[in-house]
Amino acid sequence: MWTSTSMGVPESVLLSVMGLSVVMVTLIILALVILVFAKVMGSSNAAAQSAPRPIPDPPGISDEVCSMILAVICEELHASPEEINVTSIKELK
Known part of the structure; x- marks a missing residue:
C-alpha cells in the first residue's frame, strides 16, 4: 500500500482511525455476544429464581x-x- 519508507501525516491518521475502528467494532460485537449469552442462560434460570x-x-x-x-x-x-x-x-x- 505504501511504497515510500516513511509515512505522512494523512496516512498515519488514516491508519490510526482504521485501527481504532477495528478495536471498537470488535468490542461492540463482544458485548453483544455477552448479552446474548446472558439472555440464553438467564432464561433457563428465570423459572427457578422466580418463585422464592x-x-x-x-x-x-x-x-x-x-x-x-x-x-x-x-x-x-x-x-x-x-x-x-x-x-x-x-x-x-
Whole structure:
C-alpha cells in the first residue's frame, strides 16, 4: 500500500482511525455476544429464581431469632436476603 519508507501525516491518521475502528467494532460485537449469552442462560434460570422458597420454621426457634440469624448471615456475606436460601438452622455443639 505504501511504497515510500516513511509515512505522512494523512496516512498515519488514516491508519490510526482504521485501527481504532477495528478495536471498537470488535468490542461492540463482544458485548453483544455477552448479552446474548446472558439472555440464553438467564432464561433457563428465570423459572427457578422466580418463585422464592419460604424459610421453614425450625422447631424451638422463634421467628425473631430466625430473622436475626438471617440478618447476620446477610451482613457477613454482603448479600440481600433474597439471594440466600436457608434450608435449616441447627445449633452446632
